[in-house]
Amino acid sequence: MLENQNISRDVLLAAQPPQLQPPWETPARAELLASVREFSRAEVLPVANKHDRTETAIPTELMGRLAELGYFGITVPAEFGGLGLGVFEYSLISEELSRSWMSVASIIARAQGLGTRFEDPARHAELTRRSARGEWIGAAAFSEPDSGSDLASIQTVARRTGEGYRITGQKRWCGNAYEGDFILVMCRIVDEADELGPIRTFALAKPRNSFPAGVSGEPIDKIGYHGIVSWNLTFDDVHAAPDDLVEPFGFSGAEGQGFKAVSNGLNVARVQTAARAVGLARGALEDSIEYLQTRVQFGSPLGDFQTLRFTVADMAAKVAQARSFYQYVANLMDSGVPCEKEAAMTKLLATEMAVEVTGQALQLHGGNGYTREHAIERYWRDARLTTIFEGTSQIQQKIISDRILPRPPR
Numbered sequence: 001m002l003e004n005q006n007i008s009r010d011v012l013l014a015a016q017p018p019q020l021q022p023p024w025e026t027p028a029r030a031e032l033l034a035s036v037r038e039f040s041r042a043e044v045l046p047v048a049n050k051h052d053r054t055e056t057a058i059p060t061e062l063m064g065r066l067a068e069l070g071y072f073g074i075t076v077p078a079e080f081g082g083l084g085l086g087v088f089e090y091s092l093i094s095e096e097l098s099r100s101w102m103s104v105a106s107i108i109a110r111a112q113g114l115g116t117r118f119e120d121p122a123r124h125a126e127l128t129r130r131s132a133r134g135e136w137i138g139a140a141a142f143s144e145p146d147s148g149s150d151l152a153s154i155q156t157v158a159r160r161t162g163e164g165y166r167i168t169g170q171k172r173w174c175g176n177a178y179e180g181d182f183i184l185v186m187c188r189i190v191d192e193a194d195e196l197g198p199i200r201t202f203a204l205a206k207p208r209n210s211f212p213a214g215v216s217g218e219p220i221d222k223i224g225y226h227g228i229v230s231w232n233l234t235f236d237d238v239h240a241a242p243d244d245l246v247e248p249f250g251f252s253g254a255e256g257q258g259f260k261a262v263s264n265g266l267n268v269a270r271v272q273t274a275a276r277a278v279g280l281a282r283g284a285l286e287d288s289i290e291y292l293q294t295r296v297q298f299g300s301p302l303g304d305f306q307t308l309r310f311t312v313a314d315m316a317a318k319v320a321q322a323r324s325f326y327q328y329v330a331n332l333m334d335s336g337v338p339c340e341k342e343a344a345m346t347k348l349l350a351t352e353m354a355v356e357v358t359g360q361a362l363q364l365h366g367g368n369g370y371t372r373e374h375a376i377e378r379y380w381r382d383a384r385l386t387t388i389f390e391g392t393s394q395i396q397q398k399i400i401s402d403r404i405l406p407r408p409p410r
Helices: 009-015 027-054 060-068 087-098 102-110 121-132 258-294 306-334 340-364 366-370 376-386 393-404
Strands: 138-141 157-161 164-171 182-190 196-205 215-219 231-240
Touching: 027 060, 027 087, 027 102, 060 102, 087 102, 087 258, 087 306, 102 138, 102 258, 102 376, 164 182, 182 231, 196 231, 258 306, 258 340, 258 376, 306 340, 340 366, 340 376, 340 393, 366 376
Parallel strands: 138 182, 157 182
Antiparallel strands: 157 164, 164 231, 182 196, 215 231
């Protein structure tokens, strides 16, 4: 039962990866890994087991603990109050948090300096510090009812006026839009002569638990990924000032580079998603090991039956393989190596693996796995989403195949 779940130390040691191995092993990373693993087990998992089923936002108390530990500023430079770490550490922490509740690993992605790259250096510095403290947590309003993977086809427009811009359109899948401090809105610029211009992104600041003036929203009734409330938003002639223009994900550029900045940011997001998927699969693996050792059938623990033992062996091998790959790609990114293809590959393989492994875990639990008495069903529901968000598996296949089988110019 969820309320009585108490995974033994021996089970954890059997299922968890060994300490980081070269070329990535450092004492600092080993210490970080140990601390986030303990926090996830002791503080995130109990909250997830009770709160996920309420389908409401992550509790304020847990958000406060994430801020205290600095997890909203993992990749924020130390000069702005962040931890000053790289994609590797960001992904490592995300895996450990996802092992308990993927939504917690997802909410930290809505800080990390997101929505801070303004032209005004003072404003950029102030908001970056707030981001690191967990006081500038946003939402991304990129997708639309008729524009998901194809962001270049967005229909939301920002019409230039004498006072700035007026935004009109609809957005879908805007997680944390009501609860956050700002909404990033991707728009197609329209000038005074009604000519379509470049895609740009605006950061609309607002108080928490509210929408900006002119914005209305309806929550999406999802089957999983609870803790992050996702919204359908309508923008009805919403005012945006010229200084609300921002380069998302911290990439600078001239007007017209907003879409490129989003694409670059998605590479990091895809590696982090691979780490989140590994965390989900590992949670399912660890819980299955515990269950097979305690569930007795035909006079023996289920873990004594060879077929089930071999299933667990395959699950463990696939989790370890996916972890090694995302860590390799994260290390490449921290080294400054362009790796769009590799980011797509690790996202594709890790998320598809998570769907398979969590499904196997549910099967190993039998009828008990198809209840809400065990966390398996949460891992299973959330893993299915990882193959969809941050670019579907089919989009990753397109990215990969286009890099290795380029089409001739037409």
